[in-house]
Amino acid sequence: MNIIAVDDEQLALEGIVNTLKRILPDATVTGFSYTDPAIDYALTNKVHIAFLDIEMYEVNGIDIAKKLIEIHPDINIIFSTGYREYMEEAFDMYVSGYILKPCTEDKVRKTLENLRHPIKDEKKIVDIKTFGSFEIFVDDIPIKFGYKKTKELLAILVDKEGRMCTVGEAMSILWEDDDDLSSKASYMKNLQSDLSNTFKKNGIENVLIKQRGALGIDVSKVKCDLFDFKIGGDSC
Secondary structure, three states, rough: EEEEEOOHHHHHHHHHHHHHHOOOOEEEEEEEEEEHHHHHHHOOOOOOOOEEEEEEEEHHHHHHHHHHHHOOOEEEEEEEOHHHHOOOOOOHOOEEEEEEEEOHHHHHHHOOOOOOOOOOOOOOOOOEEOOOEEEEEEOOEEEOOOOOHHHHHHHHHOOOOOOOOEEEHHHHHHHHOOOOOOOOOOHHHHHHHHHHHHHOOOOOOOHHEEOOOOOEEEEHOEEHHHHHHHOOOOOO
């Protein structure tokens, strides 16, 4: 389950994020103080629930909700505010809830128990495209990595078709023209962490297989045009 919270009051934001993490310890909860990063996040990640402060300096929370609903029509919007005057407009949007601050754990818990769009435990669809530009999609949304070379590392693992790849072998491919691979050891650790953390953030951590000094992918958990091509499929 992926949850975002948007509030330009830092203490209020930290409070709702911490409350959500206590109530839903297995959920991914991300807080934003500004609108644009929250919208950008929603464009590249499936968001199930959004807690939005209505009255913010930068923009009205209702306007943020409208943008989020355009991106994810089944998103559960929960407004939080210290003002009752917005309740009518908020409920006209058929949102999942409206909490008057302070957002106590009891209020948040009761609201989460009555979501407008129940969250199903759906299996993530992981689709890897190798023909043309290399891309990986989760539920049709492209994944973005922190490093450009992380995608290259993933491409190496895909090319292994489920076989394990040692870290040393991956490094020799990533930096094939470099005679001193030891100088890349720290960078390689960053790439491994980026790959692992990005997969976890997108709910597909079970795709990555990690062993001591080696990495691989579980081909049974992904779709890939390369694999289809090699077995005579026509999906590519």
